[in-house]
Amino acid sequence: MKTRSTQLPDTSDDAAKPKAAATDRTFAILELVASASGPLAVKTIGATLGLPKPTAHRLVNSLIDKGLLARDLETRDVIIGVEAARLAVGILRASLSRAPVRSVLRAVSAELGETCNVGVLDGGDVVYLDRVEVEHWPLRLQFGVGSRVPMHCTAMGKLFLATLPDGMRSRLLASGPFSAQTAHTLTDPDALAAELERIGARGYSLDDEEYVVGVFCVAVPILSSTGRTVAAIAVQAPKVRLSHDRVEQVLPILRRGAEALSAQFG
Amino acid sequence: MKTRSTQLPDTSDDAAKPKAAATDRTFAILELVASASGPLAVKTIGATLGLPKPTAHRLVNSLIDKGLLARDLETRDVIIGVEAARLAVGILRASLSRAPVRSVLRAVSAELGETCNVGVLDGGDVVYLDRVEVEHWPLRLQFGVGSRVPMHCTAMGKLFLATLPDGMRSRLLASGPFSAQTAHTLTDPDALAAELERIGARGYSLDDEEYVVGVFCVAVPILSSTGRTVAAIAVQAPKVRLSHDRVEQVLPILRRGAEALSAQFG
DNA sequence: CGTAACGTCTCACTCAATGAGACGCTGAAA
DNA sequence: TTTCAGCGTCTCATTGAGTGAGACGTTACG
Numbered sequence: 001m002k003t004r005s006t007q008l009p010d011t012s013d014d015a016a017k018p019k020a021a022a023t024d025r026t027f028a029i030l031e032l033v034a035s036a037s038g039p040l041a042v043k044t045i046g047a048t049l050g051l052p053k054p055t056a057h058r059l060v061n062s063l064i065d066k067g068l069l070a071r072d073l074e075t076r077d078v079i080i081g082v083e084a085a086r087l088a089v090g091i092l093r094a095s096l097s098r099a100p101v102r103s104v105l106r107a108v109s110a111e112l113g114e115t116c117n118v119g120v121l122d123g124g125d126v127v128y129l130d131r132v133e134v135e136h137w138p139l140r141l142q143f144g145v146g147s148r149v150p151m152h153c154t155a156m157g158k159l160f161l162a163t164l165p166d167g168m169r170s171r172l173l174a175s176g177p178f179s180a181q182t183a184h185t186l187t188d189p190d191a192l193a194a195e196l197e198r199i200g201a202r203g204y205s206l207d208d209e210e211y212v213v214g215v216f217c218v219a220v221p222i223l224s225s226t227g228r229t230v231a232a233i234a235v236q237a238p239k240v241r242l243s244h245d246r247v248e249q250v251l252p253i254l255r256r257g258a259e260a261l262s263a264q265f266g
Numbered sequence: 267m268k269t270r271s272t273q274l275p276d277t278s279d280d281a282a283k284p285k286a287a288a289t290d291r292t293f294a295i296l297e298l299v300a301s302a303s304g305p306l307a308v309k310t311i312g313a314t315l316g317l318p319k320p321t322a323h324r325l326v327n328s329l330i331d332k333g334l335l336a337r338d339l340e341t342r343d344v345i346i347g348v349e350a351a352r353l354a355v356g357i358l359r360a361s362l363s364r365a366p367v368r369s370v371l372r373a374v375s376a377e378l379g380e381t382c383n384v385g386v387l388d389g390g391d392v393v394y395l396d397r398v399e400v401e402h403w404p405l406r407l408q409f410g411v412g413s414r415v416p417m418h419c420t421a422m423g424k425l426f427l428a429t430l431p432d433g434m435r436s437r438l439l440a441s442g443p444f445s446a447q448t449a450h451t452l453t454d455p456d457a458l459a460a461e462l463e464r465i466g467a468r469g470y471s472l473d474d475e476e477y478v479v480g481v482f483c484v485a486v487p488i489l490s491s492t493g494r495t496v497a498a499i500a501v502q503a504p505k506v507r508l509s510h511d512r513v514e515q516v517l518p519i520l521r522r523g524a525e526a527l528s529a530q531f532g
Numbered sequence: 533c534g535t536a537a538c539g540t541c542t543c544a545c546t547c548a549a550t551g552a553g554a555c556g557c558t559g560a561a562a
Numbered sequence: 563t564t565t566c567a568g569c570g571t572c573t574c575a576t577t578g579a580g581t582g583a584g585a586c587g588t589t590a591c592g
Contacts, residue, residue: 021579022549023289027332034356038363043569052551057570066293076570080360086532088354088361089496090300092388094346095354096434097304100441103390103417107442120339129336130348145348146333230339260442265339287548288580309538318582323539342539 025051026059030084033069039077098130100264105132105233108257112250114237118222118261120230121160124172125150129231149211152178152192153185155219156232159205162196163221163229169196184209204251205232209239216242220254222261230265233258291317292325296350299335305343348389355388355395358497358531359411362396367530371398371499374523378516380503383409384488384527386496387426390438391417395497415477418444418458419451421485422498425471428462429487429495435462450475470517471498475505482508486520488527496531499524 028049033040046056060078063069067083101118109116109132117131125148143149151157151172161169178187186192199205207217219234233254235242242250294315299306312322326344329335333349362368362384375382375398383397391414409415417423417438427435444453452458465471473483485500499520501508508516 021288023292023328024332026289027334031353031356034353034360036360041569053569054551054553054571055549058549062289066290068293079364080357082361082530082532084357085361085530087297087300088357089490089531090297091346091350091354092358092386093494093496094300094302095348095351095389096387096430097345098348098351099387099390099434100437103438103441106390107445110445122337129339146330146336257442260440263440264437307538319538320540320542320582321580324580 022059025049025055026063029059029063030068033078033080034084039072039075039079041075041077045078101130101261102132104257104260104264105130108132108233108235108253109134111253112235114235114242116233116235116257118231118233119156120232121151121157122148126154126157126160150179150181152187153181153207153210155205155207155217155236156234158192158196158199158207159219159221159232160229161192162199162205181211182209182213186210204247204254206244206247207236208244214239218242218247218250218254220251220258222258222265224262224265231261233261288325291315291321292329295322295325295329296334299344299346300350305338305341305345307341307343311344351388355386355393358386359395361530367527368396370523370526371396374398374499374501374519375400377519378501380501380508382499382501382523383411384497384499385422386498387417387423388414390441391415392420392423392426416445416447418453419447419473419476421471421473421483421502422500424458424462424465424473425485425487425498426495427458428465428471447477448475448479452476470513470520472510472513473502474510480505484508484513484516484520486517486524488524488531490528490531497527499527 029045032045032048042056042060045051045060046053049056051059060069064071064078064081067081068087069084070079070081071077072079105116105118113134115131115133115135117128119126119128121127127148128143128145131143131145149157151161161172164172173189173193178185178189178192180187186195203220205219207215207219209215211217215236216239217234217236219232221229222231222233224230235250235254295311298311298314308322308326311317311326312319315322317325326335330337330344330347333347334353335350336345336347337343338345362371371382371384379400381397381399381401383394385392385394387393393414394409394411397409397411415423417427427438430438439455439459444451444455444458446453452461469486471485473481473485475481477483481502482505483500483502485498487495488497488499490496501516501520
């Protein structure tokens, strides 16, 4: 649910423990070599990732032993290994099952000219399953695929809340105070309940700067074959480009995407 | 004092410690998921790799936190994550930039006298992994290494579609309307399906001004050792220089390049 | 309403990873 | 040649990250 780094007994001395897991570092090295333009010296790898000299060599050699990395024959530089290529082919093949979703999302995003994403409800918050961006703006890294956002102040989250069974909804509504992310965030349970009522009746959900200042959001449900809301598709954009006056315009496009996606989930 | 309270049902005489390397196991999990035919239950992963229950969950969740794995929507099964796909594209690109391999594409391009590129399928579109140009023309910057092009209107894309398993192909064909890039683009699913049929039978794919006006393209598959299409190599040129009448001429050259490159993908 | 299967949590234990420092190698400058 | 500098390798005390048995929740199902 929360972040994963488990620093339990760290009380007073803060952030002075850059202890890193071997696995994290290993993947960092692999990714670095994969994204490099050419062969890399171990020195460079260590310097880039801030690894002590022996550690860098140990991890690199360990990857070489696995065949994931290799050494250039004359220079001793590090290049990608044959096992990595095998793994990569497998990964791309396995990730094919995601292709249809992404395909739809891209089409919707292209038509709207704005960033779109697909998310589901997991635990107490919304998880982004996939995302197609249209430009580079600050939100980009903050809310990438896999990141979690609250339910009470996002278009998707409120949509899920509105379509939940009554019992679970009231339980979630009672589950504590809602943080005020912006001045527009609905923190009062009654106001939120009323908003959910509206959303349920309309069949779509809006986020008018309730989570991030200056960002407007529209979300529609993705229904399973049984008619249950299993996911949602949303568009988000700066409010200067997307606001209440454009909602009627984007809805049919979003709904078409949602319909195409519901076929994939059914 | 050591408690031998539990007699394990087997392994009575092995002096070998339960040797555990977190990194090895993590990569084993990733590879297992990547090479699986579909979503895997954590139970299955643990059983296959001989991992204790909590350990299996810990490692899997750690990979999920990194975005390398993900969970299926309704079933809680494990599938490949989006970060893994990103990593995979990087790996394949890096592995193609290795000197011995790069020369293959250069040779093909030189022999044909036209621009050639190598690409794979990722997330519903084609990604160029490598590219050798022969002259400076408008497409140059637009479709460099790393750029993505649609599936339905490119030689490579259609080739991938044609060699996909039936289920996945039909799901992708159902995943939305196909944008008409030019007057020649196949936008009708039925017409596209018929074209894919032809491509599958012929073993190569053509793009006759379906993506860019005036550009003709020929693509052949790069097969893995198991005979699966894992990538493709293509030549593209202005139609005045490359068209149907030259296809038979370029095919053997492309195929020779494809064969040389196939070793790179296992 | 068991019950069975699976996921999560806890918690001592301990082994694998860590990294400062010493040492060796090779190649280029002096 | 010698000297020096930059890298890679080796050693080893230290420790905390990883481990896994067992207990506990949580669904799914007959």
